[in-house]
Amino acid sequence: MSADESTVFMVRHRVKTGARPRYEAWLEKVLHTANGYPGYQGRHVVRPSEPDGEYVIMLRFAALDDARRWIESDDRRGLVAEIREIIEADDTLLKGGIDFWFTLPTERRPPAWKQWLVTTSVIAPLTMIVPPLLAPLFEAARPLGVYGVRHVVTAAVIVAIVTFVIMPRYVRLLRGWLYAEARVAHKASHPK
Secondary structure, eight states, rough: TTSSOOOEEEEEEEETOOOHHHHHHHHHHHHHHTTTSTTTTEEEOOOSSSOOOOEEEEEEESSHHHHHHHHOOOHHHHHHHHHHHGGGEEEEOOOOOOGGGGGSSSSOOHHHHHHHHHHHHHHHHHHHHHHHHHHHHHSSSSGSTTTHHHHHHHHHHHOOOOOIHHHHHHHHHHHHHHHHHHHHHHHHHHHO
């Protein structure tokens, strides 16, 4: 994992029965506090759909050092201490780059062909939409319109849209289909 690539800190919690209201209040404090840290870029929370399911909290930071600053902070340590007695299971993971698009509360990723299909279905339309939208910019700022430069600018815009706008919502929308096989495998390897 490169020190300067976007990094996601993921926490998985299984909360004791009856403690969800307290956990939800605590979670709001965590999200508010993390928002004030340098490099913080956003969050994604997956709440359990089953009574004994896990919460998954993903906090995205601009760089690995930003994520480590949060992870090692006194703020985070204090917050974790507040809820330690209501947590039955706790697991953390740090991921760099685009891995966070396909990270959910399973130990397995969706099949590679599904990741490819989802990613292509997002990027393909953007390659047809974004270049014409940027054409006026390239006309107005001639150095940006030079061959090669305009391609880098276009790619940067597309990747930013995919990473920060579309993919987190799209993966959440397609979650049932994406993770169907992973959930079956997870349940088989973790019988109750």
